[in-house]
Amino acid sequence: xxxxxxxxxxxxxxxxxxxxxxxxxxxxxxxxxxxxxxxxxxxxxxxxxxxxxxxxxxxxxxxxxxxxxxxxxxxxxxxxxxxxxxxxxxxxxxxxxxxxxxxxxxxxxxxxxxxxxxxxxxxxxxxxxxxxxxxxxxxxxxxxxxxxxxxxxxxxxxxxxxxxxxxxxxxxxxxxxxxxxxxxxxxxxxxxxxxxxxxxxxxxxxxxxxxxxxxxxxxxxxxxxxxxxxxxxxxxxxx
Amino acid sequence: xxxxxxxxxxxxxxxxxxxxxxxxxxxxxxxxxxxxxxxxxxxxxxxxxxxxxxxxxxxxxxxxxxxxxxxxxxxxxxxxxxxxxxxxxxxxxxxxxxxxxxxxxxxxxxxxxxxxxxxxxxxxxxxxxxxxxxxxxxxxxxxxxxxxxxxxxxxxxxxxxxxxxxxxxxxxxxxxxxxxxxxxxxxxxxxxxxxxxxxxxxxxxxxxxxxxxxxxxxxxxxxxxxxxxxxxxxxxxxxxxxxxxxxxxxxxxxxxxxxx
Numbered sequence: 087x088x089x090x091x092x093x094x095x096x097x098x099x100x101x102x103x104x105x106x107x108x109x110x111x112x113x114x115x116x117x118x119x120x121x122x123x124x125x126x127x128x129x130x131x132x133x134x135x136x137x138x139x140x141x142x143x144x145x146x147x148x149x150x151x152x153x154x155x156x157x158x159x160x161x162x163x164x165x166x167x168x169x170x171x172x173x174x175x176x177x178x179x180x181x182x183x184x185x186x187x188x189x190x191x192x193x194x195x196x197x198x199x200x201x202x203x204x205x206x207x208x209x210x211x212x213x214x215x216x217x218x219x220x221x222x223x224x225x226x227x228x229x230x231x232x233x234x235x236x237x238x239x240x241x242x243x244x245x246x247x248x249x250x251x252x253x254x255x256x257x258x259x260x261x262x263x264x265x266x267x268x269x270x271x272x273x274x275x276x277x278x279x280x281x282x283x284x285x286x287x288x289x290x291x292x293x294x295x296x297x298x299x300x301x302x303x304x305x306x307x308x309x310x311x312x313x314x315x316x317x318x319x320x321x322x323x324x325x
Numbered sequence: 326x327x328x329x330x331x332x333x334x335x336x337x338x339x340x341x342x343x344x345x346x347x348x349x350x351x352x353x354x355x356x357x358x359x360x361x362x363x364x365x366x367x368x369x370x371x372x373x374x375x376x377x378x379x380x381x382x383x384x385x386x387x388x389x390x391x392x393x394x395x396x397x398x399x400x401x402x403x404x405x406x407x408x409x410x411x412x413x414x415x416x417x418x419x420x421x422x423x424x425x426x427x428x429x430x431x432x433x434x435x436x437x438x439x440x441x442x443x444x445x446x447x448x449x450x451x452x453x454x455x456x457x458x459x460x461x462x463x464x465x466x467x468x469x470x471x472x473x474x475x476x477x478x479x480x481x482x483x484x485x486x487x488x489x490x491x492x493x494x495x496x497x498x499x500x501x502x503x504x505x506x507x508x509x510x511x512x513x514x515x516x517x518x519x520x521x522x523x524x525x526x527x528x529x530x531x532x533x534x535x536x537x538x539x540x541x542x543x544x545x546x547x548x549x550x551x552x553x554x555x556x557x558x559x560x561x562x563x564x565x566x567x568x569x570x571x572x573x574x575x576x577x578x579x580x581x582x583x584x585x
Contacts, residue, residue: 158425
């Protein structure tokens with residue numbers, strides 16, 4: 087069986103400008119070259135088989151979100167090859183793509199259209215049901231929402247999009263217990279129907295529950311990969 | 326449901342994304358304003374009143390001054406609104422760009438579309454009002470459609486270049502907002518060309534917007550067909566600049582995500 091997602095020696099670099107000029111010295115150096123290159127991910131290789139789920143663990147700033155974005159096709163690799171035969175849902179991160187000045191309903195319509203899905207009345211209805219947000223709330227601008235409500239909305243919209251791979255960037259942590267349970271249940275359903283989940287979290291137990299495979303990142307490099315139980319144990323030990 | 330049933334073809338998807346973004350722009354712009362889209366019509370009107378006071382000498386010497394000035398102001402605002410908002414459009418959509426794989430050039434394009442929508446509304450209101458200011462309703466008005474198209478293309482190209490550069494150097498946006506009034510006063514919108522002494526005419530002639538405004542005035546102010554040579558030159562300028570801007574934009578877009 088062929089993997090649905092394969093990374094072959096992928097490198098990702100950021101070109102960064104110095105973030106403003108604060109002194110004459112800065113000014114002179116920035117004239118020569120206003121950018122410096124920073125390596126974010128180094129030589130990443132892994133395979134994901136159909137139906138398998140992958141957890142990504144690592145310290146803050148080790149490149150997890152960048153890895154997710156490259157999976158989502160948002161960042162192109164500088165070197166290496168990404169082979170992907172599956173459709174990938176947009177990245178689900180906190181408040182991702184929600185427009186603060188729009189209402190909940192307007193956001194649902196906007197994001198569905200941006201995802202390439204027709205915002206039909208029944209789809210909007212089922213998103214609302216899943217999010218458990220009432221009409222009054224969804225008619226309010228999103229900027230008044232609590233972070234838990236934002237997560238509910240983002241999560242509900244993203245999970246009503248039919249894809250092979252779902253990418254989740256630690257959002258479960260914000261919702262209340264009831265919603266967390268609901269999301270976990272939804273993830274289980276998706277897995278039962280043969281979908282893959284790529285999951286970033288700082289809770290190894292959660293990762294172990296959802297994913298069969300895991301990757302441990304350290305400063306942009308994979309230091310270990312394999313069965314999630316093993317990797318999660320190793321992750322706990324680095325602290 | 327299989328993905329095939331719910332997904333559009335790629336081009337259709339871009340069109341839908343463009344539509345959704347444009348709609349968002351229209352909604353967000355007038356979200357908390359009382360008179361909403363009427364601002365698209367009131368803003369030029371207020372400018373017109375200011376002109377009448379400041380350029381009162383022109384007001385009496387130019388034949389049909391209100392119509393003359395209006396036929397310039399409306400399109401200047403079209404240009405200036407798009408560039409001012411478009412320049413921020415990529416930075417401002419960082420949340421979407423960081424989570425959805427969507428072509429970045431749709432964001433400035435959505436500004437053009439939403440502004441076109443506002444312009445058409447404003448034009449309808451003006452078409453009615455200008456009846457009392459001596460506008461002639463002739464078939465030449467249909468020329469507005471191709472002229473508007475090449476002007477929109479020109480505006481889009483300028484916005485693409487500015488927006489792409491602004492991602493890396495925020496100075497571009499600040500600089501643009503600062504020099505915009507200068508470009509405005511260097512374009513014969515409130516005054517006529519004849520007011521400028523011959524030795525300074527080159528300044529105006531170096532300003533591309535001048536030529537487009539001149540084109541708009543043929544059907545609107547003179548009730549005539551545009552000069553074909555001028556129309557051709559402007560089309561070539563728009564197309565050339567558009568290709569150049571695409572080239573630049575495509576070179577810069579891959580690293581957008583690192584700077585927003």
